[in-house]
Amino acid sequence: MKPTSIREMLYEPPGPAARKRISILTWLAMAALVVLTALVIRQFAVTGQLDARYWSFFARATTWRFLGEGLLTTLEAAVTGAGIAFALGFLMMRGKLRKNRPLRFISAALIEFTRGVPTLLFIYFFFLVVPQTGWKLSAFWKITLPCAISACGVVAEALRSGVNAVPRGQTEAALSLGLTDTRLFYKVVFPQAIRFVIPSLIAELVIVLKDTTFAYIVTCADLMQNAKVLISNYDAMLSVYLVVAVLYILINYLLNRLSDRLAAGSGRTGAGRSAV
Amino acid sequence: MTQTDSPIIELRHVDKHYGPLHVLRDISLRVHQGEVVVIVGPSGSGKSTLCRTINRLETIDSGEILIDGVALPEEGKKLAAVRSQVGMVFQSFNLFAHMSILDNMTLAPVDVLKRDKKEARAEAMRLLERVGVADQAHKVPAQLSGGQQQRAAIARALAMRPKAMLFDEPTSALDPEMIEEVLQVISELATDGMTMLIVTHEMGFARNVADRIIFMDEGRIVEESDPEAFFLHPQSERARSFLSAVQRH
Numbered sequence: 001m002k003p004t005s006i007r008e009m010l011y012e013p014p015g016p017a018a019r020k021r022i023s024i025l026t027w028l029a030m031a032a033l034v035v036l037t038a039l040v041i042r043q044f045a046v047t048g049q050l051d052a053r054y055w056s057f058f059a060r061a062t063t064w065r066f067l068g069e070g071l072l073t074t075l076e077a078a079v080t081g082a083g084i085a086f087a088l089g090f091l092m093m094r095g096k097l098r099k100n101r102p103l104r105f106i107s108a109a110l111i112e113f114t115r116g117v118p119t120l121l122f123i124y125f126f127f128l129v130v131p132q133t134g135w136k137l138s139a140f141w142k143i144t145l146p147c148a149i150s151a152c153g154v155v156a157e158a159l160r161s162g163v164n165a166v167p168r169g170q171t172e173a174a175l176s177l178g179l180t181d182t183r184l185f186y187k188v189v190f191p192q193a194i195r196f197v198i199p200s201l202i203a204e205l206v207i208v209l210k211d212t213t214f215a216y217i218v219t220c221a222d223l224m225q226n227a228k229v230l231i232s233n234y235d236a237m238l239s240v241y242l243v244v245a246v247l248y249i250l251i252n253y254l255l256n257r258l259s260d261r262l263a264a265g266s267g268r269t270g271a272g273r274s275a276v
Numbered sequence: 277m278t279q280t281d282s283p284i285i286e287l288r289h290v291d292k293h294y295g296p297l298h299v300l301r302d303i304s305l306r307v308h309q310g311e312v313v314v315i316v317g318p319s320g321s322g323k324s325t326l327c328r329t330i331n332r333l334e335t336i337d338s339g340e341i342l343i344d345g346v347a348l349p350e351e352g353k354k355l356a357a358v359r360s361q362v363g364m365v366f367q368s369f370n371l372f373a374h375m376s377i378l379d380n381m382t383l384a385p386v387d388v389l390k391r392d393k394k395e396a397r398a399e400a401m402r403l404l405e406r407v408g409v410a411d412q413a414h415k416v417p418a419q420l421s422g423g424q425q426q427r428a429a430i431a432r433a434l435a436m437r438p439k440a441m442l443f444d445e446p447t448s449a450l451d452p453e454m455i456e457e458v459l460q461v462i463s464e465l466a467t468d469g470m471t472m473l474i475v476t477h478e479m480g481f482a483r484n485v486a487d488r489i490i491f492m493d494e495g496r497i498v499e500e501s502d503p504e505a506f507f508l509h510p511q512s513e514r515a516r517s518f519l520s521a522v523q524r525h
Contacts, residue, residue, distance in 0.1 A: 173370035173429075176331050177384035177436060178360025180353060187383060192374050 044238070054236040058243065063230065070226030071247060077144045077222060078209040084148035085208065086201075089155025096160060107156075114153030119211045122146030127218050139220035147211045151204055158200040162193035202259035206252045213248075223247065282345045283308045284440045284471045285330060285362075290339030292325065292495075299325050300336070301495040307440065310469045314482040314503075317492035318518055323475045326492070327444045330473065331359045344439055360388050363433030363441040367448045369425040371417035377404065377428050378413040381435050389436065396435070403431040407461050423454030427461050440471040447478060459485075479522055483507050491515045 014022060044050050057063050095107030123146040130137060137145070166189050174184035194201075215222040227244040231237050283306035292300040299322045307313045315323040328334040330341060332348055332355060341348040343362060349355040372380050381400035385391045404410040407427040412420050420428065426446060433441060443462065447455040459481045466472060466485045476482055482489060482503065489506040491499040493514050499506065510516045 167368075167370075169366060169368050169370035170372060172333050173364075173366065173372070174384075175333065175356075176359055176362070176364035177432070178356045178388040179384060180356050183387060187387065188372050192372075195374065 049238050054234070054239045057230075057234050057236070058239070066226055066230065067223065067244070067247070070221055070223035073140070073221055074209065074212050074215075074223040075251075077140060077147065077212045077215065077220070078205065081144045081147040081151065081208045081212065082205045084145070085151035085155050085204070088148065088152035089159055092152065092156035093159040093163065096156065097163060111153040111156050114149055114151075115157070116153075117150070119146060119150040120214060120217075122150050123214050123217055139215070139218050142218040143212055143215040143220045143222070147208050147214075150211060151208050154204050154207075155201065158197045158204065159193065161200075162195075162197035163189055165196045166192045198262045199259050202255055202262075206255055209252065209255075210248070283342075284311075284344055285473060286340075286342040286345075287326075287330070288340040288342075290326075290329065290336050290341065292322075292329065292334065292336045299495050300329070303339070303495075303497060305490065305497065307471060307473055309471055312466045312470075312472045312474065312485055312487045313490060314474045314476060314486035314488070315490045315492060316476065316479065316482055316518075317498075321492040322495040323492045324444055327442050327473060327475045330442055331362050331364055333364075356388070360384065360436055361439045363436060363438035365426070365430055365433055365441065365443045365446045367445040369417070369422070369429045369449070371425055371429055371432070373417055376414050376416055377409065377420070380417070380428065381413075381432050384432075385435050400431070400435055403434050404428065407431045408457070421454060422450045423457045426450065426454075426458045430458075430461055430465075434465075440473065441465065443472065443474040443476070445475050445477065447476065477522070479507070479519075491518070493518070 041050075092107045092111050095103050096111065098104055098107075123143065126137065126142045126146050130142075170188055170192065171184060174188045179187065212222055213224040216225045216228055219225065223244060227240050230240045234240070285305070285307040287303050287305045290300055290303040291298075303326060305313075305326075315326065317323050325334050329336050330343075330348075332341075332350070343358050346358065348358055371377070372383065375383065378397065378400055381403065382393065382396040385396040385399070386393050401410060401413065404413055407430055409420070409424045409428050409431070412424055412428065417425050417428070430441075430446075446462065447458050450458060455478065459478060462472070462474070463481075463485050474482075474485070484503075486503045489499075489501060489503050490497055491506065491510075491512075491514075498512050499510065499515050501511070506515070507519065510519055
């Protein structure tokens with residue numbers, strides 16, 4: 001089956017008049033964008049933001065090595081945080097789907113708590129409260145753990161929605177073949193559930209990655225923190241922020257492409273789409 | 277262990293309610309070794325529910341269900357073990373969507389019966405050959421036609437070497453041209469002496485394949501007789517009106 005875009009599903013295909021209108025509006029929007037960009041650049045030029053001293057240090061390898069190290073830390077924190085969030089989220093999802101009432105209640109409460117509290121509060125908790133208990137954490141963990149905890153509830157709910165989306169018949173077939181609850185969950189239900197929710201999981205990874213920019217609070221040398229060092233060294237706020245923003249956009253764009261590719265791949269294997 | 281005269285499937289005074297709805301009323305029924313029992317009846321008569329209680333996909337309120345003389349356990353590994361001895365074929369096939377047909381076939385034999393993987397694959401291929409979909413073994417279910425999927429699902433149940441097979445409206449989700457190929461496979465099983473309980477709307481098939489017909493209405497067994505007697509001389513008014521409605525054309 002040909003993949004259908006959201007647009008094709010929601011709107012009928014445009015006729016000749018609509019096509020004409022769309023093309024005029026497209027050109028107008030493009031023109032407006034060009035004019036706006038020109039205005040912004042002109043304003044930069046007028047205020048001296050395009051002066052060589054704000055940009056010349058980007059020609060040095062040390063600048064890029066410094067940013068690269070920060071980027072690496074950012075990626076490490078995001079991947080580690082996402083890994084922990086996945087593990088915790090998985091446990092909470094399993095808990096919430098159990099028949100055991102207390103376990104279900106505790107899992108539901110944890111999910112609501114971690115979803116409801118802003119990441120920044122978790123960071124302050126690990127930054128200000130945890131050290132008072134005598135638990136010494138490195139700056140890396142002071143940013144990674146709160147990001148993970150903040151994400152795990154969302155991951156749990158995403159996984160749960162995936163599990164619920166697997167047709168009941170799949171479970172019944174596995175039961176009738178004599179598989180026990182645990183075996184059928186790992187062999188039949190979860191492999192299909194995970195395919196359904198890959199896009200939500202990657203979206204959450206992007207959020208974890210963006211949350212790691214709070215690392216400057218705990219002075220963990222991530223991309224954002226190193227950017228701040230550059231800014232104070234060269235007194236160049238705008239240029240550094242622009243470059244760093246482009247780097248973040250690039251990573252998240254790549255993640256989203258990966259998500260699309262994985263989602264398309266799992267669609268091809270027809271998870272949950274068998275004809276009924 | 278098995279007594280020669282003890283039925284493979286036995287229900288004793290089974291009752292079930294869905295809220296205020298009394299879906300199974302005092303159902304007693306026996307299916308003996310090698311027997312083919314076909315259940316017919318109007319929609320909502322409880323025939324599918326009855327079929328599903330036999331491997332406890334539906335629970336019952338009271339009564340007893342015995343598989344090969346053993347009371348159906350209520351949960352856990354014991355229940356799983358009994359289920360593994362009774363094959364089930366569903367209306368909507370329910371092949372595992374993320375696995376190849378071959379992996380569908382070997383999952384339970386290897387995982388539940390602890391058979392050798394190589395042997396299980398060899399037997400799976402033999403069974404797929406028998407139902408005529410061996411050439412589809414490495415595809416995923418969505419790539420097969422409905423008829424092929426259902427034949428593969430039957431082969432998957434057979435791979436467990438079940439004592440009996442349950443068919444819950446196996447052709448109701450199929451296009452007309454695919455119904456015949458599936459019924460053919462089931463008829464061959466009957467000829468080979470498989471013990472079967474079949475719920476179906478295909479009256480011609482029921483008449484040909486059944487050793488005994490059970491007619492249900494409103495959760496009750498209204499009539500139980502051999503196929504010729506049932507189709508030619510139904511005893512109850514309800515069966516007469518049902519047959520005249522489904523056989524009009």
